[in-house]
Amino acid sequence: MAKRKPVLAPYHSFTKAQWSALRADEPMTLTREDIARLRTLSDPISLEEAEETYLPLTRLLSFYVEAIQGLHNVSTRFLETPDQKVPFIIGVAGSVAVGKSTTARILQALLQRWPSSPKVDLVTTDGFLHSNKVLAERGIMERKGFPESYDRTRFVQFLSDIKSGKGQMQVPVYSHLVYDVVPGSEVTVDRPDILIVEGLNILQPGELPKDGRPILFASDFIDFSIYIDADNDDLEAWFMERFFRLRETAFKDPTSFFRRFAEMSETEAGEFGKMVWRTINLPNLLDNVLPTRGRADLILKKGKNHLIEDVKLRRV
Template identity: 70%
Template sequence: MSRGSTLVSPYVRFSKAEWSRLRADEPMTLDAGDIERLRGLGDPISRQEAEEVYLPLSRLISLYHEAMQGLHRASQAFLGTNGGKVPYIIGVAGSVAVGKSTTARILQAMLSRWPASPKVDLVTTDGFLFPNAVLEARGLMARKGFPESYDRGRFLGFLSDIKSGRPKVTVPVYSHLAYDVVAGQSILIDRPDILIVEGLNILQPGEAPKSGNPVLFASDFLDFSIYLDAEERDLRRWFLERFFRLRETAFQDPRSFFHRYARMEEDEARAFALSAWEGINKPNLVDNILPTRSRADLILKKGPDHAIAEVALRKL
């Protein structure tokens, strides 16, 4: 970079107060009970934060969604076709323990309460993990959550089917209790107006073939993408706090894959959780997840208290 030049950011950045004013006259449709039901373990999101951050975001997505549908209608008019509605796909990405699930659920609830009452479905990429037996056979069990642990072909096929308007598309079911894909079980996604997809690595572009032949990545199907960002030291702390909450709750179930950690001494359990962060989650964050942050349309930066501190919106 030559002397005197300046680096131009592709984002417009807002403080929480500045962003909150962009809600305009959009009414708040969630109450405190809704927020309590929707927030994830360890995510202390309040109704006020939902109103200040996610309500303006809901308004922005509604405007983008309407504009995208108008573009599709214009394209169909030009081509002389009538392909029907095209589902709008939103991706929510970020590290383990950053609060992706809470964000996805709150957005789903808000968007489904628009005056037009659109059908808003939510899926996570967990169901597209290879079963544990496959991961064990391939030596990937210790890399669960890394890009290579997912059945990317099946996931791309799912996104393609949704985008093409195919009815009753199946999604594999993942059990966090069993820590595995549930054989023979699936859910149906039937032509939603909006689909929210939540996962660690959905913004990854992959590597284009040297032949120049066209190749699709999951991010190619996203109409709008959100990256939840936080400092690594905070993510590490939140992961440990969540682990110990689960140790007192879900891990107590004898059917849980992690039941043995509920019976460990606290020091031993802490050592395991730290090794899981340092050996699995941190490398995945540094090598695979964080590098995709700059590809997001919107970045929600969290502070140490888990609250959104800054919003960055990509310029059009």
Template identity: 50%
Template sequence: MEQNQPNLEHSPFITYVRDEWAELSGNIKVPITREEFEALKGINENISLEEVSKIYLPLSRLLNLYVTEKQSLHRETNQFFQRNHRKVPFVIGIAGSVAVGKSTTARLIQTLLSRWPNHPKVDLVTTDGFLYPNQILKERNLMNRKGFPESYRTGKLIQFLAKIKAGAARVEAPVYSHLYYDVLPSKKQIVDRPDVLIVEGINVLQVGKSKNSRHIPSVFVSDFFDFSIYVDADETDIQRWYVERFMILRETAFKNPNSYFHRYSQLTDEQAVGKATEIWNEINRKNLVENIYPTKNRADLILQKGKDHSVSRIKLRRV
């Protein structure tokens, strides 16, 4: 997508093409096995270990520099104040459209960063858990706007991140089930002072008031990030990936009688493509255009994907 973007004569980003970026790996070998890699990939993301070597390994090296610098600043600040303040996690935000590959990007970064010796504990939290439960969304007539800003308990997400940045121990995050398409009230994820915390979700770079809010919040989710990434692709490619994923889920997860989308498992190929396209156009595309894509240039780094899910360009904010 490249619509409605300001024409900046002096861009705040430095752009690297794929081969230029790959040279930044520093000849480091990919520290994950093929078995680990296969487990990290998304349902229909046909990416290779070469992609990890050329794109995600240099990215992990760059992020390691940022984390190391933050850790050094913490030590020097403690020395300056002659106090032993608690170290707080380095927080990375990852944003982008539904079906663009955010989750795979987040899992790859988590795994690669955890292999660096100075920050082995890397946790990952998705913002899906901070959606309102379906019961509340139904009461507010928001089920068809699930994923839009007003469907999130943003205040709860901000409180969670505030505790993380205060160095609190054992902070609870709600857990979301894609099988049940709902928040699980009896399940919590415990985040206990990791070295790095990755927060992944379509909404993490959004600012401004939501449709049902009377005011613009004074604190934004992104205020708690030390680094942010936006995963980008052409809208037509994202739509195709969404439909392809829907078709695969129809033959797998949707077959489960407990799945919220079990009713779609009996659709014909033509009906399934039609339903997926309808959901994309009426919900996900609208949310992308109105709320997600406008946050792209707020990121510190943009991963631009091509038709096959491989990253073709990387834009890094100047420092």
């Protein structure tokens, strides 16, 4: 009987305890107050969870940054080109309501407190969404968050400019309160040492041209990518939890796009929230977001309580 060839696993797998041990002597530089300020409404992360999950990650990232910088130095010596700072770009991907924003903000705070005090900027892809006016004109208002709802050309150009060392780059601002890009409002990204990019579809490769013509995707500029994973049922529960919390807070703002949901009965609001999840967020997750999970360098899998249960680190 012929022996089966071993299947090459693309990832190293770690239990929470195994991953936490890789922290080594990395010091915790955040306080409980910092964590409370950085976490989002529906992500009950604790200081202990941040220590166990993100300190090993920041230690790993320090090695990656050093390696990428070394590779860049070799390239500049070979090409005899002027040496210039090339930002290290970290991508954070995953479903709506999985906790991408919390992960990105905690990473930014921890990386800023490295002994070298690097300049760490954070941008979200929300700013690169087409305006509601454009989405309405194209008939895709109900597909906000899907790949076609973003100005992908502008986003790729932004990443290209950042990697090229350009300064004073302007990023559009998206307001979740008014549910639209804010006209004339921008934030400046000026030659960071590290840039964290958080968004739903940042790992999507897109379609390659059949003639073999070179084409760039956003993922081509990312030096290290993180995918926050969770079961679909848990994601729906977290989305609904966040929806109801917003209904009691931000939705009550008279300027909020979602003001009418605060005036609905709890039953009506619940039915609407579930409809949004099942007709928009879940299809986008299944068709566009989840398929990119296997492209990530690191996968952090959450359990029902939002705590990381296991970690996978790409080996190939």
